[in-house]
Amino acid sequence: MASLNRIWGLIVKELLALLKDPRARVVLIAPPLVQLLVFGYAATFDVNDVRVGVLNRDGGELSRRLVAGFSGAPAFHVTRHLDQIRQARPLLGDKKVDMVLHIGPDFGAHLHRGRAARAQVLVDGRNSNTAAIISQYAGSIVAAFNREALGNGGDAELAIRAWFNPNLVSRWFIVPGLVGVLTLVVTTLVTALSVAREREAGTFNQLLVTPLRPPEILLGKALPAIFIGLAEASVIVAFAVFWFGVPLAGDLRLLYLGLLLFMLSTVGMGLLISSLCATQQQALLGAFLYIVPAIILSGFATPIANMPETVQDLTLLDPLRYCLVVVRGVFLKDLPLELLLPQLWPMALIGLVTLSAAGALFRSRLG
Numbered sequence: 001m002a003s004l005n006r007i008w009g010l011i012v013k014e015l016l017a018l019l020k021d022p023r024a025r026v027v028l029i030a031p032p033l034v035q036l037l038v039f040g041y042a043a044t045f046d047v048n049d050v051r052v053g054v055l056n057r058d059g060g061e062l063s064r065r066l067v068a069g070f071s072g073a074p075a076f077h078v079t080r081h082l083d084q085i086r087q088a089r090p091l092l093g094d095k096k097v098d099m100v101l102h103i104g105p106d107f108g109a110h111l112h113r114g115r116a117a118r119a120q121v122l123v124d125g126r127n128s129n130t131a132a133i134i135s136q137y138a139g140s141i142v143a144a145f146n147r148e149a150l151g152n153g154g155d156a157e158l159a160i161r162a163w164f165n166p167n168l169v170s171r172w173f174i175v176p177g178l179v180g181v182l183t184l185v186v187t188t189l190v191t192a193l194s195v196a197r198e199r200e201a202g203t204f205n206q207l208l209v210t211p212l213r214p215p216e217i218l219l220g221k222a223l224p225a226i227f228i229g230l231a232e233a234s235v236i237v238a239f240a241v242f243w244f245g246v247p248l249a250g251d252l253r254l255l256y257l258g259l260l261l262f263m264l265s266t267v268g269m270g271l272l273i274s275s276l277c278a279t280q281q282q283a284l285l286g287a288f289l290y291i292v293p294a295i296i297l298s299g300f301a302t303p304i305a306n307m308p309e310t311v312q313d314l315t316l317l318d319p320l321r322y323c324l325v326v327v328r329g330v331f332l333k334d335l336p337l338e339l340l341l342p343q344l345w346p347m348a349l350i351g352l353v354t355l356s357a358a359g360a361l362f363r364s365r366l367g
Contacts, residue, residue: 016173049306052070101121126172181300191273192287218358225267246331298320298327
């Protein structure tokens with residue numbers, strides 16, 4: 001009984017010490033709430049805003065009814081009308097549409113004769129999960145069209161073709177994304193722990209008596225993380241190509257340019273977290289609080305277009321969002337520099353802001 005009383009007393013002491021500390025209360029309450037909100041709104045596998053481009057070369061009543069079936073479905077929105085099939089590739093490649101419905105000139109004539117008629121659906125296969133769901137939705141709409149619009153024995157058939165990942169191999173979508181995700185984790189953790197480790201060990205104050213200036217200290221903390229991140233990213237790229245068989249269609253120089261700008265932003269965020277934390281435990285919690293939402297909001301697993309508009313605006317502050325577009329674009333599409341610039345400059349801007357903020361905190365701590 002005495003032993004249980006002593007244990008109970010220790011438990012009460014630890015709980016009181018934990019709950020009386022304002023910082024500890026914030027750590028207990030804020031991170032779970034943030035994770036709940038981010039996961040609840042951003043992590044969804046539903047596809048509810050499919051932008052459709054239509055190329056209707058038939059123009060008859062039945063083809064118009066099929067197009068109406070897509071435009072009337074809650075998940076589909078016809079946003080483009082094409083004149084030629086060659087317009088489909090740039091629209092899909094630039095993510096201006098998620099699907100193209102192509103109806104041939106003999107669609108209605110075949111159905112009126114009681115024969116099978118084909119319509120083609122082109123989807124962006126880079127996100128294999130989304131492409132598969134869109135294909136299923138499209139198949140259900142065509143099945144409903146056959147039941148409701150046709151009674152003479154003809155059937156509309158759907159030919160589905162996935163571009164940029166024709167076999168819808170999920171590895172082609174996931175593995176290139178891991179280049180960005182794992183680089184984010186490594187560089188953020190390395191830099192988040194750097195200053196906190198110095199402060200916890202008591203060696204941070206020794207920097208005050210060295211000839212090093214705050215920008216030099218900042219650079220000395222940032223460069224090792226960038227070197228480690230580049231090395232790890234190179235290993236992942238090699239595994240993606242030679243082990244998992246993901247095609248690398250683009251220029252490695254563009255890939256590493258994007259990764260370097262991405263690492264500037266993640267290192268800046270890690271140093272910012274580290275400068276605000278007094279212990280390594282706080283730094284780990286701060287890094288975790290940043291890393292998990294950054295991955296969820298990046299579009300790594302779930303499409304950004306399916307998130308609420310407010311959350312979509314929030315993703316603009318996430319450098320991983322831009323990095324994934326660069327990595328997947330270089331791997332699967334051989335995107336040129338001019339098409340990657342809209343993804344590169346936001347990462348450079350985020351890196352500049354976070355590194356400047358970390359530098360200002362260094363000056364205030366060392367001043």
